[in-house]
Amino acid sequence: MAAHGTMRAVLPWVITLLWIAAIILALLLFVGAPLGEALSGFWQGAFGGRRHAYLMATLSRTALITGMAISVMLSFRAGLFNIGGEGQLVAGGLAAALTAILLPGPPLLVLVAAILAAMLAGALWALLAGVLQLYMGVPLLVGSLLLNYPVRYLASYAVAHPFRDVPSGMVQSHLVPQETWLAYFPGTRLDIGILFTLAATAFALVYSYWTVHGYHTRLNGLSADFARTVGLPVRRLTLQTLAISGAIAGLVGAIAVFGIHHRYIDGMLVQPLYAWTGIIAVLLVGMVPWAVPLSGFFFAAVQTGAAGMERAAGVPKEIALVIQAVIILFVASRVSGALSSKEGRGDGHA
Amino acid sequence: MLDLLLDPSFAASIPRFVTPILLAALGGALCERAGVFNIALEGFLLTGAFAAVLGAYYSGTPYLGAAAAMAAGMAMGLVFAEFNLRRDGDAIVVSIAINLLAAGLTTFLLRAIFNVTGAFSDPAIVGFGAIRLPLIEDIPVLGPMLSGQSILFYAALASVPVLHVFLARHRLGLRIRAAGENAEALRAGGVSPRRVQLLALVGCGALCGLGGAQLSIANVNLFVENMSAGRGWIAVVAVLLTRGRPWPLFCIALLFGAVDSLSFRVQGMGLAQQFTDMMPYLATLTVLIVLSWWRARRARGDVS
DSSP, X not given: OHHHHHHHHHHHHHHHHHHHHHHHHHHHHHTTOOHHHHHHHHHHHHHOSGGGHHHHHHHHHHHHHHHHHHHHHHHHHTXXXXXXXXXXXXXXXXXXXXXXXXXXXXXXXXXXXXHHHHHHHHHHHHHHHHHHHHHHOOOXXXXXXXXXXXXXXXXXXXXXXXXXXXXXXSSBBOOOOGGGSOOBOTTSSOBTHHHHHHHHHXXXXXXXXXXXXXXXXXXXXXXXXXXXXXXXXXXXXXXXXXXXXXXHHHHHHHHIIIIIISSOBTTTTTTTTHHHHHHHHHHHTTTOGGGHHHHHHHHHHHHHHHHHHHHHHOOOTTHHHHHHHHHHHHHHHHSTTSSOHHHHHOOSOO | OHHHHHOHHHHHHHHXXXXXXXXXXXXXXXXXXXXXXXXXXXXXXXXXXXXHHHHHHHHSOHHHHHHHHHHHHHHHHHHHIIIIIISOOOHHHHHHHHHHHHHHHHHHHHHHXXXXXXXXXXXXXXXXXXXXXXXXXXXXXXXXXXXXXXHHHHHHHHHHHHHHHHHXXXXXXXXXXXXXXXXXXXXXXXOOHHHHHHHHHHHHHHHHHHHHHHIIIIIOSEEETTTTTTHHHHHHHHHHHHTTOHHHHHHHXXXXXXXXXXXXXXXXXXXXXXXXXXXXXXXXHHHHHHHHHHHHHHHHHHHO
């Protein structure tokens, strides 16, 4: 009997996995890639390399994706459809780079100031979307999304004109002072940015599971009507949650600047779709906080693995995006009740 | 500034920007009225733009390009239906996934089929030409706007009254509205709401596909990665603001398209490109804020 029950629970997942595998296989056959080399290339690209260089690249990417995932998870759990993580990330990255370039002073102080500036910029950008929803009736879903574009172009302008490193010939800012660069873990090429992500994750876990504030926002997410009826300050909770979300997204921008690129390069936070990958990383695990870093690592590995597959078997690495989308499509239908569209619509009339 | 607005070439460029937004928004309206929360218009548009280039390149005629774009859009509509309607996945999650799928699939196929990254242009991509309307083209201001456009613009224009009448009078149109407003009544009448919603999604895909074709084989003759560039989201806003009613939708699309076109025009006037690129989104946000605020105020007024 028990075995029969387990079978029935497991079978849909097996079928789902087979579907996903079949689609990936079809794409590989379409480009005529040698399958063995493609698979070993994937493995190498995600976890291998000389002295695990590629594994380090995966971890470095994990830091950014998980950070963005934690950021949106806090909003989503509170029932807030903040899909403007990209704008908050860009605001943070730009603020971090400009602060470090313009502010004189001891490096450590500059670094701290730049990280705080990044968090503030991200928080303010998220708050703007919240204010538009609460006081103007603009649905957060589209409001937060549309706010991605102005800040994207603003950042692009900043590093194309006033703050451009002209001699480099690229659309990018000057380098931030070398003393502010995040250190590498001894003997590796992995910067300590991932520690910031771990701290943000730890904060999110404690916040979600053990604080009254986190509990209240969760209530708001499960039923805004209930939260309002029992007298929770829904507006304040909304703004505070968005500010925390935005601050974490801003922090991720700072990690990318000080840990990886050491400057702001046009498109460096937009093109890799960190914010969108963060969103799907949260959706994959149904917004369960402790599982988010695993999911972030998984999607980072899909991306670096795809790059490895391109090197080894000539498969365009954009296959990663297709794989991610397909996984989410199949999982979205399996994880029921993860989100509720009715709440998310938020016409501003509620 | 006035000179600029009266410039015939400005008027002539407006439809190029209106068409993709209008077609995508009309598709979105079908879904909205059918009660399907489809915010994957961006992905549908992008898919259409790519398929149009694919079709035009291999067939040598833009008409088969447009047909391919419609087919690809409809296929995306079916994917949406499969995961949202049949497998009961959340509409927002499915939309986000489809937007990513479209971005991934188009860049992947761009490299797999044409072996290029970033953009694909080739003399073999035959685009739609301009259609001149003999008498109309002599009307001042309106003439250059109405004449000399691609056939897709005229199709989009015609779609507005057609969709209006379709939703108001046609049996399927009534069923679509019933699916959105009172699915129980529809079910009681022996019609499956999901079937109706599936048809709405397929129709939406076809319209968005045509919108994508305007982007890639009417405005230009090439495909650029992510060339929909947020226009699908602007269409989503238009649908949201008008609750999917065709005529108001037309006005909003006209406004957004005009701003889009204006931003293109002022690029030559010394304003940095990043600021002109920003204009359509700022305009959309502004309209969204003003209308939402006005509505929220009126809603409060009704209560008291």
